[in-house]
Amino acid sequence: MWKPDPNKLSSPKYLSIATALEQDIQTGRLVEGDKLPPQRELAYQLGVTLGTITRAYAEAERRKLVRGETGRGTFIAKTANVHSPLMLMPNTEGIQGYDLARNLGLAHLNPDLGQMLRELSDDPLVNSLNEYGPSEGTFYHREIGAQFLAEFYGAPANASQTLVTCGAQHGIQIAMLAMFNRGDVIAVDEMIYPPILSVLPALGLQIVPIEAERDENGHMGAMSADALEEACTKHDIRGVFLIPNAQNPTTHTLSNAERQRLATVIEKHNLTVIEDDPYTPFISRKQKSFLELVPENTVxxxxxxxxxxxxxxxxxxxxxxxxxxxxxxxxxxSTWMAAPLNVEIVSRWITGGKLQETLQRKREVLRQRYLHMKEMFPNNVLQGGEEKLFTWLQLPEQQSAELVAQAALLRGVEVLSHRNFQAMPRTDINALRVSLSTIAHHKHFEEAISLLKASIEHLEDIQTPRPMVG
Structure with missing residues (x-):
């Protein structure tokens, strides 16, 4: 019967138990149909009250992790029914809310697609874009891709080794399929982009979280090269997944020195680096790509x-x-090829200067919103920057980020706690990822931040002990 490690439970314990249950589902320890222990028995084994277990099971049911059957007990639900908090739900009329949870890149500022479609419709070769093509993309489109990586990433890319994918998410999946075998071990940051926690196990790959370095404010920095070295001596690690620029969710950008320390370990143990860089074009000052540091080991x-x-x-x-x-x-x-029509549109925007124009517009909005965040929260709790699409907001140790997220949701604001990014079974992190790049209008963004701050302050008032009178 399932039981979490009582030594790894933190307060509030009911949330910690629900999170441990969710992590064991993600790692495959628990699968659909597994029966959970009776509530009274689990309470006895963990040394907690029956009410704590009742709340934990209720929270797990709210997350659609379990289902209760009258007279039979509680079972792990069909995992396909668990909706990722990062995914967009269909629009529901009449429901208003503010989205600080998802990271949609200020899509309302994207180039005019209608104008480009009209331009393409006048091209006598447009019908050739409605045919099958090479899986890796046409050589012309790959040349544009290499140009994009060289100009906006500072990477020594060439067309012969550049392939076209259906976005970065697709690129991650095919990299894992092409470079690794079932059972291989991949090192990841202790806080990581959530789909990694589901995609890798689904491909039969094992995950080993690596601790991050910390600064004087407790902010998370680079993946620790020493911790990676130690992990390589304990596990047969074959690869490492990194987001070097504006790491998701902590926002940290690796310095050249941090990259070099990691590259030394990577070369020593002949690891394959999956360098995922969706945010790099926003960063003005480029650091060295791992493609430059360890070219034969880097995707x-x-x-x-x-x-x-x-x-x-x-x-x-x-x-x-x-x-x-x-x-x-x-x-x-996986998909035969990226759609040639889509790739052609993107290629024309890159070569025609639309990418650079759009980037400048978005950088200005991000700068404005980050400055607003700095006005609303102390610098020692805020991690981010003027060219980053989200911030990482640390909360006091005694205050649960999960409870803050729930309180904010009651005010109509969606935000994600560290729990959604947590690769390690236990962590000292207590933070929220706050998106700057989804709400279109700045006034609405300011309203959302005000509501989020009110949620934090309300819980502070509830949790602060009152002096006894009389």
Whole structure:
């Protein structure tokens, strides 16, 4: 029967128990149909009250992790029914709310698609874009992709090793398929982009979280090179997944020194780096890409989706030359090819200067919104920057980020707690990821931040002990 490690439970315990249950589902320890222990028995084993377990099971049911059957007990639900908090739900008329949870890249500022479609309709070669093509993309489109990676990533990319994908998410999946075998171990940050926690286990890959370095304010920094080195001595690690620029969710950008320390460990143990860089075009000051530091060990994934073309699902992946065929096969077997029409539109926007124009507009909005966040919250709790699409907001140790997220939701504001990004079973992190890039109007963004701050302050008032009178 399932039981979480009582030594790893933190307060509030009912949320910690529900989170442990969710993590064991993500890692495959629990699967659909598994029966959970009776509430009274689990309470006895963990040394907590029956009410704590009742609340934990209720929270798990709210997250659609479990289902109760009268007279039989509580069972793990069909995991396909668990809706990822990052995914958009269909629009529901009459329901108003503010989205600080998802990271949609200020899509309302994207280039005019109608204008481009009219331009394409006058091109006598437009019908050729409605035919099958090479799985890796046409050479012309790959040249544009290499140009994009060189100009906006500072990466030494070339067309012969660049392939076209259906966005960065697709690039991650085919990189895992092409480079690794079932059972291989992949190192990841202790706080990581949530789909990694489901995609890798679904492909039969094992995850080893690596601790991050901390600064004087407790802010999370780079993946610790020493911790990665130690993990390599304990596990047969084959690869490492990194988001070097504006790491999701902590916003940290690796310095050149931090990259070099990691590159030394990567070379020593011959690890494959999956360098996922969806936010790099927004960063003005470029650091060295791992493609430059360890070119034979690096798969670089880039995409203009966040900058200008989320709906066109176009990305680029630069791979070591000796595995190019494996990647082309993985693309072909997963989706045959990226849609040539979409790739052509993105290519024209890149070569015609639309990408740069759109990028400048979005940078200005992000700067304005980050400055507003700095006005609303102390610098020592706020991690981010003027060119980043989200911030990482640390909360006091005694205050649960999960409870703040729930309180904000009651005020109509969606925001994600650290729990959604947590790769380690236990963490000292207590934070929220606050998106700057989804709400279109700045006035609405300010309203959302005010409501979020009110939610935090309300819980502070509730949790602060009152002096006894009399």
């Amino acid at each position: 670089l994934i880039g995409s203009p989706s966040k900058v200008m073309s989320a709906g066109l699902r176009t990305g680029y992946i630069h791979v070591p030359g000796n595995v190019k065929t494996a990647f082309a096969n993985a693309i072909g077997e």
